Amino acid sequence: MARLSNSVCLILIFPLLLNLAFSKTLKRDVKALNEIKASLGWRVVYAWVGDDPCGDGDLPPWSGVTCSTQGDYRVVTELEVYAVSIVGPFPTAVTNLLDLTRLDLHNNKLTGPIPPQIGRLKRLKILNLRWNKLQDAIPPEIGELKSLTHLYLSFNNFKGEIPKELANLPELRYLYLHENRFSGRIPAELGTLQHLRHLDVGSNHLVGTIRELIRFEGCFPALRNLYLNNNYLTGGVPAQLANLSNLEILHLSYNKMSGIIPAALAHIPRLTHLYLDHNQFSGRIPDVFYKHSYLKEMYIEGNAFKPGVNPIGFAWFITLCAMLPLLLCIFSSMAAIASGNFYQDFDITWGDGRGKILNNGDLLTLSLDKASGSGFQSKNEYMFGKIDMQLKLVPGNSAGTVTAYYVSFLVIEIASKFQGLFALVAKCKGNREQQFYLWFDPTADFHTYSILWNPQRIIFSVDGTPIREFKNLESNGVPFPKNQPMRIYSSLWNADDWATRGGLVKTDWTQAPFTASYRNFNADACVWSNGASSCTSNSPSTSNTWLSQELDTRSQERLQWVQKNYMIYNYCTDNKRFPQGLPPECSIS
Known part of the structure; x- marks a missing residue:
């Protein structure tokens, strides 16, 4: 009986293996990858050998290319070509890979804008373009990537306002926009993202107040890390910020904020890191902060606090x-x-x-x-x-x-x-x-x-x-x-x-x-x-x-x-x- 069971398993699995081995790669994806190969130059040519990006006979799939079988064809689902010094504009042909779930081109030298055709990648979950030289405004079409969970655009030269269309990404969990040249206000609509855990917009040219950012009731319900540092934010720290009950890191350093620090902020149960330094805050830090069970670091330098106010944590x-x-x-x-x-x-x-x-x-x-x-x-x-x-x-x-x-x-x-x-x-x-x-x-x-x-x-x-x-x-x-x-x-x-x-x-x-x-x-x-x-x-x-x-x-x-x-x-x-x-x-x- 065991031998018969094993035979049945082999009979069932063998057609699947045959299907995977002899499936052809969708011509659309083959054409797109070859266009990308031509635009990226010698840095990938040496690793992209053969006519089929998903592998052909004895040749393996192209380096950084992951495929899966859909029906009678193979399609490209992941493209990872990072840290190989690619120079030139964003390869628009990428947007023809309609089944992509992961696109990772980080740590290269890509220039120019993200093309609006990026909105075609409806199945994309992870987009990583950080550490490039991309510029201009982020196209609003990025809000059409409904499956996106991770968006990494930091360390580029993007400018203009942060598009409010990012609030149309219902699955977004991690949003990295720091070290760019964004201006204007942070869209309060981002607070409607129910799964957003990490928001980093530090080191830009943003203005406005925290009160404007959290003006929607029940906003940022899952947010753990909020980085607003090195911008031009004004106003105070509103007590309503304590409603972000899952917050662990709050980074407000190097802004132009003022006023006193409300005691309510110390009631955020999991707060571990609070960076207030280099603003225009005044008054005293309420004693409840120094009794917080989880607060490991609180930086206060460069403000107008009264004498006797002390930081929490070590200096380095x-x-x-x-x-x-x-x-x-x-x-x-x-x-x-x-x-x-x-x-x-x-x-x-x-x-x-x-x-x-x-x-x-x-x-x-x-x-x-x-x-x-x-x-x-x-x-x-x-x-x-x-x-x-x-x-x-x-x-x-x-x-x-x-x-x-x-x-x-x-x-x-x-x-x-x-x-x-x-x-x-x-x-x-x-x-x-x-x-x-x-x-x-x-x-x-x-x-x-x-x-x-x-x-x-x-x-x-x-x-x-x-x-x-x-x-x-x-x-x-x-x-x-x-x-x-x-x-x-x-x-x-x-x-x-x-x-x-x-x-x-x-x-x-x-x-x-x-x-x-x-x-x-x-x-x-x-x-x-x-x-x-x-x-x-x-x-x-x-x-x-x-x-x-x-x-x-x-x-x-x-x-x-x-x-x-x-x-x-x-x-x-x-x-x-x-x-x-x-x-x-x-x-x-």
């Missing part, structure tokens, strides 16, 4: 030095672009297996135990560029460990001094250091550490907020290293002989292994190879705005706030370190 340190080797030749160039895959961009150089590249090259981890630490370095050397790396530091009691992240002569050593307290110490030529508090816990999540390096200046940023600018003042006699190509390095190692009060506190090896994580490496840079730069004087430079980028008015204001409120050490005021006189740039405004 960062030290950055200014001397970065620069090439002074000023030209218009097209830089070589490295983007986001650790297999392609880095080598694990030591650690005997303690450094690992995971998730198809999207994640790199370094580990430290009592026997050894680990480290990596970039395959390329660079001359000029904008370099981003997201880091998540060693959590918990990691006192004595040091995570060093550096670009040749620029060394940032992230030392864990005590449990819950970190100091980022930079070492470089000239001892030109500045130290800052950080306004977040660098172990709780990933944060982006950036260096913009062009012929006029160096700008250090954390999560898009500039914290240090070092200008080229060589004409005033200030050294500015040049003609020195640089690699990117990082390592995790034990330094409990000096990092913890001169070695008084030793590393607790029962907490090992200690692990630091890296992701979303992104470098727009001139690659140095065989004694020459990939940048040439006759190359186009339309996409390399970083070559002449400087701080705009808003960025200068943010820089001033950081230096006024978070700087704890400045080499320009350290006469003991420079007994023969302070460096000349210290006297140049």
Whole structure:
């Protein structure tokens, strides 16, 4: 009987396998994928082999293409082509793949607008276009994607108003719009989304008030994380905000809000992180906030609170030095672009297996135990560029460990001094250091550490907020290293002989292994190879705005706030370190 049952199973399954093996891919999808292949260029050509994107005979499906069988045909249901430095406009042919459920083109160099034809993808659930250079307004047709649950549009150059048509997406759960150029008011209609858990519109040019945003009764019933930081919001914090009973993170930093903080806000039961810093709030923080069972962090700096008002949580340190080797030749160039895959961009150089590249090259981890630490370095050397790396530091009691992240002569050593307290110490030529508090816990999540390096200046940023600018003042006699190509390095190692009060506190090896994580490496840079730069004087430079980028008015204001409120050490005021006189740039405004 068992043998008969097995035979029946084989008889039933065999036709299904035959159907899958011999089904033809829908001509519509084959045509669309070949058009996409032609537009994307060599970056995908090498991985897209054969005539059938879904696989043909002995050939597998094209890399990043997932298909499924519908009736007598195979259709493309997922397209994932990310972190391969695709340059050019959004491939409109994608909108002909009508059965797509996932479209992931993140971490490329796509330009221009999202085409209005995007509304044709009625089955799309996940749309990920972050970390590109897309621009213009988001088309209202995006509101036709009724199945969409995740929308990632952050770190682009979108402008105009946030379309209220996003409120027509009944299944939307995660909406990421931060680090763009959106203006106007946040549509209150978003509050009608019954499943929305995460809303991030930070670092834009938005105006209005929170009261306007939550004006609909019963709004945002499922919202857990609300990021409104780094905009131009005004008004106060309304007590009605406490009706968002599932809220866990409320980020209001760097706005122009005012008034007192209502005690009702402390009655949000699961609130864990409250960021009020750098506004115009006044009065006192009600005592009930300090008795909240779940509130881990509350930042209050840069306001007009009465004396005695204290933050909740730890402060974090960062030290950055200014001397970065620069090439002074000023030209218009097209830089070589490295983007986001650790297999392609880095080598694990030591650690005997303690450094690992995971998730198809999207994640790199370094580990430290009592026997050894680990480290990596970039395959390329660079001359000029904008370099981003997201880091998540060693959590918990990691006192004595040091995570060093550096670009040749620029060394940032992230030392864990005590449990819950970190100091980022930079070492470089000239001892030109500045130290800052950080306004977040660098172990709780990933944060982006950036260096913009062009012929006029160096700008250090954390999560898009500039914290240090070092200008080229060589004409005033200030050294500015040049003609020195640089690699990117990082390592995790034990330094409990000096990092913890001169070695008084030793590393607790029962907490090992200690692990630091890296992701979303992104470098727009001139690659140095065989004694020459990939940048040439006759190359186009339309996409390399970083070559002449400087701080705009808003960025200068943010820089001033950081230096006024978070700087704890400045080499320009350290006469003991420079007994023969302070460096000349210290006297140049």
